[in-house]
Amino acid sequence: MSGDARGVETRGAAAGTEAEGGRSAGAATVTEAERAVEPVATPSPPEDRAGETGRSVREAVRGAPKAGEPEPQLAGRAVPGPQAPDAVRVQVPDPVFDVRDLSLWYGDKQALNGITMQIPERRITAFIGPSGCGKSTLIRCLNRLNDLIPGVTIEGEVTFEGDSLLGPQVDVNHLRKRIGMVFQKSNPFPKSIWENVAYGCKLQGITRRSELDEIIERSLRSAALWDEVKDRLDESALSLSGGQQQRLCIARTIAIEPEVILLDEPCSALDPIATAKIEELMQDLKNDYTQVIVTHNMQQASRVSDYTAFLYLGELIELDETDQIFLKPHKKQTEDYITGRFG
Ligand code: ADP
Numbered sequence: 001m002s003g004d005a006r007g008v009e010t011r012g013a014a015a016g017t018e019a020e021g022g023r024s025a026g027a028a029t030v031t032e033a034e035r036a037v038e039p040v041a042t043p044s045p046p047e048d049r050a051g052e053t054g055r056s057v058r059e060a061v062r063g064a065p066k067a068g069e070p071e072p073q074l075a076g077r078a079v080p081g082p083q084a085p086d087a088v089r090v091q092v093p094d095p096v097f098d099v100r101d102l103s104l105w106y107g108d109k110q111a112l113n114g115i116t117m118q119i120p121e122r123r124i125t126a127f128i129g130p131s132g133c134g135k136s137t138l139i140r141c142l143n144r145l146n147d148l149i150p151g152v153t154i155e156g157e158v159t160f161e162g163d164s165l166l167g168p169q170v171d172v173n174h175l176r177k178r179i180g181m182v183f184q185k186s187n188p189f190p191k192s193i194w195e196n197v198a199y200g201c202k203l204q205g206i207t208r209r210s211e212l213d214e215i216i217e218r219s220l221r222s223a224a225l226w227d228e229v230k231d232r233l234d235e236s237a238l239s240l241s242g243g244q245q246q247r248l249c250i251a252r253t254i255a256i257e258p259e260v261i262l263l264d265e266p267c268s269a270l271d272p273i274a275t276a277k278i279e280e281l282m283q284d285l286k287n288d289y290t291q292v293i294v295t296h297n298m299q300q301a302s303r304v305s306d307y308t309a310f311l312y313l314g315e316l317i318e319l320d321e322t323d324q325i326f327l328k329p330h331k332k333q334t335e336d337y338i339t340g341r342f343g
Helices: 027-034 044-053 055-062 135-141 172-178 191-205 209-222 241-256 270-286 298-304 322-327 333-340
Strands: 097-106 109-120 125-126 154-160 178-184 260-264 290-294 307-310 315-321
Touching: 027 270, 044 135, 044 241, 097 307, 109 135, 109 172, 109 290, 109 307, 125 135, 125 298, 135 290, 154 315, 154 322, 172 178, 178 241, 191 241, 241 260, 270 298, 290 298, 307 322, 307 333, 315 322, 315 333, 322 333
Parallel strands: 109 315, 125 290, 125 307, 178 260, 260 290
Antiparallel strands: 097 109, 097 154, 307 315
């Protein structure tokens, strides 16, 4: 359990020494992480919202953000403050993650400000909010992916099943096996479909072909991809469509048997049919995995999630059951956002 954290400082409850940020054994998720973490976040494409339909979104589109509109900025380090004191958050059932007063800075720029919330087990929780409000940063805190970004400072605490996630004692590689991640841009390796799914298992020391075949079939079935690829497992993963590639990445994540699947804008590059398949897949996986999804697409959040957290300018404004958030939010800011009064 050693790591190579680069410039990550962790303070607060888990405070102290340099945090670990392992890359060694190289679970598939870690490699994905390295590919996915970019120096600057990719903004959510505003034009995607135009395709949204339905009650809340019809209203939302009226006030949708203009393309090219600058993202709102959270105040710098000079004015860190407590969490929005009147944030509304419900007690969720069977919480697995407990986030307490979590703040994060990229250098001097504060991206999260005193987030306190819980995430329930075997349910789908969506993070919504305008571009740049900290959704991806927050989801990355749930499996320590921010460790891979130089100059990050974290205060506060996150626990997973009661154990601190942020402390230096955490075996980050083990953690990322338990908490897998699927990214906005599907990122299959330039290898065969079979090799892609087998990759993480091989790193875990599974070498018997029959065992790997079994895991691969089970994972591809779980990811609703088996029927489409069972006769072409030796073909390159890059020959698959975008939607199939994203489901392959989900299969690769599932193969190493995580408890949690984090999905950061998994459908933003997909067409509506591929998006529907991923959403259906999320429902199929719900009984077996805790899922957290970042989405800029409010209708997607309302369709797939059980709980929704609305973030704005790095703060949690409201966390509640999804129906409550979309039909009768407690906070005016939430209502203004879901009805499109600001983007
Ligand atoms: P969202 O997912 O809601 O669009 P992000 O979490 O990506 O928001 O970004 C929150 C803020 O942190 C933004 O101002 C963004 O520019 C900044 N940020 C995100 N990632 C990085 C990074 N790797 N380096 C520096 N700043 C970053």
